[in-house]
Amino acid sequence: MIRWIDEVYDSNRRFGLRGQTLFAMQSQYQHIEIVETEAHGRGLLLDGMWMTVEADEKVYHEMLVHPALTTAPSIENVLVIGGGDGGTIREVLRYKDVKRVVLAEIDGDVVEVSRRFLPNIGTAWDDPRLEVCVCDGTAFVANAAPGSWDVILVDGSDPIGPAKALFEDAFFAACARVLAGRGVLSVQGGSPTAQYDEHISTIQVMKNHFSQVAPMYAPIGIYPGGAWSFVWGTSSDSSIEQPLLDRIQHVESDTYWYNHSVHLGALAQPNHVRRVVGLHR
Template identity: 45%
Template sequence: MGLWYDETFGDHIRLGLRVKETLFSGESPYQKIEVIDTVGFGRVLVIDNIFMTSEYDEFLYHEMLGHPALTTAPSIERVLVIGGGDGGTVREVLRHPEVKECVMVELDELVVEVSKKYLPGIGTAWDDPRLDLRFIDAIEYVKTSKDEKYDVVLLDGTDPVGPGAVLFDETFYRGCKRMLNDGGVMALQSESPLLMMDIFVETQRKLRRLFSEAHPYLGPVPLYGTGTWSWTWCSDTGEPLRPIQERQEAIVEGCKAYNAELHQGMFALPSYVKRALKL
């Protein structure tokens, strides 16, 4: 049968990928990093034994994280990306011609180095002059930075374990909001409502305490456990279902998943999620 790499969820679910070869395995000061070449998903980035992204389905995640916020914010000249060391999120940000500067804050430099070498098809915007890549602590940055505020903040963190756990803390979300301009939009990955309902619901509660508008939306990411994933759109003003048409038209031709119809549909929540959130 060959070699299989398994990701386990608690003690009751296991997702396995058939591996052709391991391209990289190493450890940074923060975490274990691997890249495996698989039969079904192509090259896959694995951090601390958790599947992060794959060549096969990464667009489903990165387009959904970025474009709902980027097409609805009043301005998108300055964008902050926290995490996202594979480069897929900044790639989507920088496809918007209105973006003048994208600051990416990533703690682990090795994740970026490995992604550049082994996942070049995902991170295609590393050389864009609008990208300002900083290897610093995002927690401290959003808490103390005196930089000019941002129009959009995108949180592309890992699961709430290990060094990524602090990226789900309400204090951190408050710091991210501090970095937003008035009327700005924040979007983040907010876990699976099927596999991690408790974390999903608690995340929504935290965001609703901080923002006047916090709207989860769903989409498929086959690499992630149950295949159903969530993101959340947050702002004190605005409306997630009113994208700027010209912005959509400027990028939709290059998208594999995102389009005007999908933008509307992904915010329609199934009944089990609405009940959990008491909507």
């Protein structure tokens, strides 16, 4: 049945698309729903919150992945936390220099449902460089050896439920230890408008553990507020303003959104962020 499928953000705001449910289930952790929308293709909701839709997902996944992988000194070993829809690993595996990718997803049902219903998003599940670990990403990082990962990408949902720990100080401290001063962390940082407090908090907590932190911005129409952020951090000598052009050239023939100009433009910071967190660029 065609209906409005809304994410109720709060008592004053909701974000929705017209469509119908194709599949729904309750996993151990959350309610999983796959929908077919009239305007944006297939989508995934977790506990009633939009996670991805086919029309928007390339912008989100490309901006989470490529600024990190075009600036990290090494990209041989990449850890993805969350991302059970498969879009993030798809973008990571575009790079020939990537040797190993581990997807640490706490809810194995999200992976299985996405593989079944979202084949246009998850196109790299059979890549031999990929390992899928159905496990708690925070515990995975806590138990990892120092310097064992070159890049960590955090593709979590909003800071509630099973994703809450991915926004806490202890998690970012563990990421810094695992990256050992030379790797790059990239996280989805929420909406700079509709989720202002969470966005600012993410930047500030990352600054406690990384010598360089930079928010980046892109439009994601289905997410609250329409504008979305990604926060990049490192303690290496890498510069977010100087991505490696050979890596960009390697992937941009396949990307929908990301290129060198988009990379640099996404670094423009709203004044309301600059004033609070003291970042200037």
